[in-house]
Amino acid sequence: MPVPETAVPPSVDVPRLHDAVLDWFAVHARDLPWRSPDCPPWGVLVSEIMLQQTPVVRVLPRWHAWLERWPTPADLAAAPTADVLTAWDRLGYPRRALRLQEAARAIVERHGGEVPADPSALRALPGIGEYTAAAVSSFAFGLPETVVDTNVRRVIARAVGGQALPGRSLTRAEMRRAHALMPEDPDRAQAWNAGVMELGALVCTARSPACERCPLADACAWVAAGSPPPEQAPRGQAWAGTDRQVRGAVMAAVREHGRVAGDGLRAVVVAGGRLGAHRPGDAQWERCVAGLLADGLLARDDDGAFAFPS
DNA sequence: AAAGCGGGGCT
């Protein structure tokens, strides 16, 4: 039986990290609406879903419109799905919009219309994984959950692990380390979660970190090692000519035109210009449309015309 | 563990 690797090296002064991050956060935290004391848990939940793989600046206007239109889970649960997909606009990954509505319906049915505080109950909702469950529980309800997103992973990988970037996927060892770094006091735990994320978003960024402005620079294992470059080259994300581009163009066309005749959809999509020079072949076109129908993102009416599902 | 899934802005 091998000796388990210690989650945090003994050389790391954990209380000092806490003070540094909490002091920095108290001064530099952005004034985001879902952090307001007036923001209900539903607003936090909506923000977390929208922020999955989508930057804050793009989420802000959609979030405000969303909360104004559907101020409670019951409001979203009762909305036509077509309206939900249209309001999602161009945030990307529109399946998130479907799942958010499914989650709202589950909240109405299983939780009396109130967003649950328990991470397990949150995790059981559609579209809510390990991160989002912990984030809502911590940020909306102040429970001392361990919140680990891409920002937290990067800050810990550098400051404690001495690595330039974390690996491709979140490991159990990383979760253990993040858990070991949590402050005991619940209020400080909540601020730590938000503060480390904010530090990763504003200072300890992926591409060109501003170490001269970082409150952890003196204690950072990566800086101490001379800030070596990342060992693992990132996996490139292809876009032009992919199914994702074609699916996105179809969604954009339906969003803009509403209902599109079945034999005209392809022409509308190509004319939309979102595909650039790419022209999908028959096989790709059929695959993408069939996929959107199967995903519940697209529907056909009795005349065979395409539209968002009602 | 890896692949699929959107879209835009920045280097």
Place this chain on the structure above:
DNA sequence: AGCCCAGCTTT
């Protein structure tokens, strides 16, 4: 032309 972003689900 890449790379990145408050991930989740399925294989």
